[in-house]
Amino acid sequence: MNNKIKSLKFTDFFNQTVVLSLIFIPIIHFYAVKLSLTLAFDNGIATIWPSSGIYLAVILRFGWGVLPGIFLGEIIVNTYLFDIYPNDLIKLTICLIDLLDPILIYLCVQKFLPKRNFLERSQDIFKFIAIALVIPLISSSLGVLTLCYAEITPWSDFSLSWWGWWIGIVLSILIISPPLLIWTKLPEKQKKLPNSWLIELPLMLFLIAIISQISFRQGYPIEYTLLPILLWSAFRFRLQETTLLTLLINALAVWGTTFGAGSFKRESILESMLLLQSFIGVFAITTLILSAVVWESWWAEFRLKQANENLEEKVEARTLKLQETLTELNKSQAQVIQSEKMSSLGQLVAGVAHEINNPVNFIHGNVIHLQEYTGDLLKLINIYQEKYPDQEPEIEDLIEEIDLEFLQDDLPKMLSSIEVGTQRIRNIVLSLRNFSRMDEAEFKQVNPHEGIESTLLILQHRLKAQSEHPEILIIKNYGILPEVECYAGQLNQVFMNIFVNAIDAIEDKNSSLSLAEIKENQGKITINTQVISNNFIEIRISDNGKGMTEDVKNHIFDPFFTTKAVGKGTGMGMAISYQIITEKHQGKLECFSILGEGTEFIISIPIQQNVN
Numbered sequence: 247m248n249n250k251i252k253s254l255k256f257t258d259f260f261n262q263t264v265v266l267s268l269i270f271i272p273i274i275h276f277y278a279v280k281l282s283l284t285l286a287f288d289n290g291i292a293t294i295w296p297s298s299g300i301y302l303a304v305i306l307r308f309g310w311g312v313l314p315g316i317f318l319g320e321i322i323v324n325t326y327l328f329d330i331y332p333n334d335l336i337k338l339t340i341c342l343i344d345l346l347d348p349i350l351i352y353l354c355v356q357k358f359l360p361k362r363n364f365l366e367r368s369q370d371i372f373k374f375i376a377i378a379l380v381i382p383l384i385s386s387s388l389g390v391l392t393l394c395y396a397e398i399t400p401w402s403d404f405s406l407s408w409w410g411w412w413i414g415i416v417l418s419i420l421i422i423s424p425p426l427l428i429w430t431k432l433p434e435k436q437k438k439l440p441n442s443w444l445i446e447l448p449l450m451l452f453l454i455a456i457i458s459q460i461s462f463r464q465g466y467p468i469e470y471t472l473l474p475i476l477l478w479s480a481f482r483f484r485l486q487e488t489t490l491l492t493l494l495i496n497a498l499a500v501w502g503t504t505f506g507a508g509s510f511k512r513e514s515i516l517e518s519m520l521l522l523q524s525f526i527g528v529f530a531i532t533t534l535i536l537s538a539v540v541w542e543s544w545w546a547e548f549r550l551k552q553a554n555e556n557l558e559e560k561v562e563a564r565t566l567k568l569q570e571t572l573t574e575l576n577k578s579q580a581q582v583i584q585s586e587k588m589s590s591l592g593q594l595v596a597g598v599a600h601e602i603n604n605p606v607n608f609i610h611g612n613v614i615h616l617q618e619y620t621g622d623l624l625k626l627i628n629i630y631q632e633k634y635p636d637q638e639p640e641i642e643d644l645i646e647e648i649d650l651e652f653l654q655d656d657l658p659k660m661l662s663s664i665e666v667g668t669q670r671i672r673n674i675v676l677s678l679r680n681f682s683r684m685d686e687a688e689f690k691q692v693n694p695h696e697g698i699e700s701t702l703l704i705l706q707h708r709l710k711a712q713s714e715h716p717e718i719l720i721i722k723n724y725g726i727l728p729e730v731e732c733y734a735g736q737l738n739q740v741f742m743n744i745f746v747n748a749i750d751a752i753e754d755k756n757s758s759l760s761l762a763e764i765k766e767n768q769g770k771i772t773i774n775t776q777v778i779s780n781n782f783i784e785i786r787i788s789d790n791g792k793g794m795t796e797d798v799k800n801h802i803f804d805p806f807f808t809t810k811a812v813g814k815g816t817g818m819g820m821a822i823s824y825q826i827i828t829e830k831h832q833g834k835l836e837c838f839s840i841l842g843e844g845t846e847f848i849i850s851i852p853i854q855q856n857v858n
Contacts, residue, residue, distance in 0.1 A: 371538045421492065786848050
């Protein structure tokens with residue numbers, strides 16, 4: 247409360263709120279007082295003093311800036327509508343006393359109901375009602391004492407005047423302030439009107455008109471049958487509609503009692519006034535409390551529904567995340583298994599290549615010497631035959647038996663074949679070592695052509711002609727490629743997966759063709775390599791196999807997706823290949839296919855990698 251008071255500055259009295267309040271509040275206050283005087287009892291006491299409710303609503307909504315307008319309105323009304331004040335001091339005192347209620351109630355609301363719309367909480371409604379009942383005790387006491395002291399009101403009428411002053415302010419605050427506060431600032435969240443509101447609301451107004459006519463005009467005491475209508479409104483409609491209906495009922499009650507023969511009309515003015523005001527007070531308090539309770543119930547239900555929706559969204563999101571995690575885990579597990587297989591295969595290939603390499607190198611290295619030694623021996627035999635043409639019978643029989651002439655002609659050819667064979671074995675061992683890359687660093691500069699050649703050599707048994715199908719042609723259109731920074735072993739794995747898929751696709755296509763048709767459209771795999779930019783190379787591997795449908799092509803890089811029969815594929819080959827190219831090498835792996843014509847894979851990788 248102290249912070250609110252300290253924040254009030256002199257400049258606050260010259261803003262737009264002040265200007266508008268100086269114009270509109272005096273006009274509203276003037277006509278509100280004229281109306282209340284018109285509806286006053288014969289003793290001059292008004293049932294409701296509407297200005298108090300209006301003052302409180304505007305100060306609660308717009309703050310201290312409306313005080314100049316309120317004070318000006320009081321000066322105008324007490325000057326032009328009341329000529330009972332003996333001097334200006336009494337008039338000024340009454341004006342200041344009228345300011346007490348909105349100011350004190352505003353301070354109490356800021357103190358006990360801060361930063362909340364108190365009309366939406368039942369416990370705050372009780373506090374607000376208590377404040378509305380207590381604060382006017384001060385102003386009514388001071389006001390009546392001032393009137394009695396100035397001899398405007400006799401001291402004998404002190405209690406009646408005090409009651410009229412106090413209850414008029416209380417009822418105004420409870421009836422007029424709530425609808426003004428609600429309609430000037432609607433709740434951020436509120437329940438929707440029922441679909442049948444165009445029927446229900448006119449029906450309510452019709453019933454209110456009928457009951458009001460019977461009770462407030464014809465005098466039959468059925469006024470409390472209006473309460474179920476307010477209950478109906480509180481449960482079906484919003485705070486706005488319910489407070490307006492309450493205001494309408496109370497206005498009809500005051501009008502009927504003042505100008506008609508309503509159910510509150512008694513011979514005693516005091517009795518009529520008490521009955522009417524008690525009815526208004528009961529309806530006002532009941533409506534405020536009931537509306538707040540219903541709104542709280544709806545708000546709790548709305549919050550619960552919203553919480554359930556949020557919970558469902560979180561559960562759905564968490565479930566989706568778990569599914570993604572599980573998929574990623576399965577993918578990682580399959581990749582680990584595949585990597586372990588490739589690692590084991592690489593170790594096995596490297597071990598076999600190493601074990602073969604040693605004896606083959608020994609044989610290949612000694613073939614040269616063997617050729618020399620054999621040549622020398624054959625030369626010696628030739629010279630010996632020239633120098634000693636006449637041989638012993640036993641030697642001649644042996645020469646004939648071993649067919650020396652054929653041996654002299656065939657032995658050099660045999661040694662030459664051994665040399666070619668050992669050289670081929672050495673080349674195969676080199677290709678195996680190149681494919682496994684077990685003797686090299688994981689990340690280094692290599693020529694991709696070496697990996698392609700090594701892979702094709704390993705797959706030679708599937709490419710060469712067999713009884714059931716002819717040879718699969720390999721067409722190489724190699725460009726001039728620089729050495730590329732890459733994970734050589736993993737890049738070879740990509741080549742292996744693509745070549746194996748190409749061979750499978752050609753074999754699947756051939757399985758439905760005759761041998762003659764296969765020979766007419768011989769299977770072939772075309773390899774094109776080139777540099778496509780200053781830092782990228784491109785490797786295109788295409789086949790003329792059976793091709794793929796658009797749906798299959800769109801899922802070719804998905805983990806566990808395979809079109810092969812059970813046991814012939816894990817569905818991880820192309821997924822791992824895609825990861826190796828895109829994630830490990832920051833490149834691209836694209837697939838283009840036409841069903842029945844073939845498939846092409848395009849590998850693009852940078853020549854130099856940005857690897858920390």
